[in-house]
Amino acid sequence: MSDAATDLAPAPVKIGFLIYPMVTALDALGPAQILSAVPGAQMHYIWKEKAPVASDSGYTINPTHDFDDCPQLDVICVPGGFGQVDIMNDEAVLGFLRTQGQDAKYVTAVCTGSLLLGAAGLLDGYEASCHWAWHEQLALVGATPKQGRVVRDRNRMTGGGVTAGIDFGLTLAAELAGEDVAKLLQLSFEYDPQPPFVGGHPTKADPATLELSRAFMADGVASMAEAAKQAQANKDKARAAAE
Incomplete structure (x- = not known):
């Protein structure tokens, strides 16, 4: 490839979705469909192991990476789902999110995934949204609940329930590639x-x-x-031990 062609190629954007048992499939796949079309997008679907993961819709999603071989992401996104309850206090999951969250350009979630970000300490002092039925629980994990299909606070971006993931995906696409690209994707889809x-x-x-x-x-x-209450108690205990 010539130097000129290389200069024209879009910069790679590493976008990763946490995939876990009984994840709400549309929370992940809706925005992933949008974001996969962003120029330079490199999509990563991550879990503890690469075996197929059962979603809440009866089909499986195949992780492309595990926690150990996942590269540093530019965007980390946590979808919601009833299976999330079982990992709200899973230190392997929370540790992975904290590590990625330190250097990711955007730390994001859709639906109740915001609560998992909060459990990892990544929404302390940030405004965030999630599914309306769980919205007030954001305060339990250190976030400031804010109503909205998409809420942005600095480099944190969170979406409301399930279908809001499409709005989230388009909003993030505009951040990553510009409004013209996001408009093109909205029309194309x-x-x-x-x-x-x-x-x-x-x-x-x-x-x-x-x-x-x-x-x-x-x-x-x-x-x-x-x-969520247990996750916050664990965070408080860890902070106290560090002081």
Whole structure:
């Protein structure tokens, strides 16, 4: 390749998604689809081992890297999912996130993945968003809850629940490659949401549907709250020991 051609090639951007058992697939794959089209994007899907990981949708996702061979990422993203409860206090996972978070240009999450970032100490003093049902739990892990499909605070960028991952992906694409590229991707993927029903957020849902939704997610919300409280207790203990 000539020097001129090399100069025209986009700089590589290493983008990594944490993939864990019972991850909500769309939390990861929605923004990954967008971000994979960013010029220079190098996509990494990471877990403790490279064996296929079962998502919450009944299909598996194949990690490309484990914690040991994952390169330093420019973007680290943590998707949410009910399986997250089991790793909120997993030191191998939290340690990996802390290590990557030290030098990543962007530290990000979608849905309840924000709580895992908080458990790792990466949202202390930062504003963040997540799925509406878990939103107030952000305060349990040191973050400042802020409503929004996408919330940015310095180099932290967090998305709301599940489908907000597309908005997140496009917003981050604009940061990485410019607004013109993000607009091109939005059109290319025909992202023009026209939901068939009104009610995709508690502020718009009818009371009966909202009640059913809260009941459906109640066990998961309670389990996550306990895991978040334990994670914060562990962080406080570690800080006290370091003083």
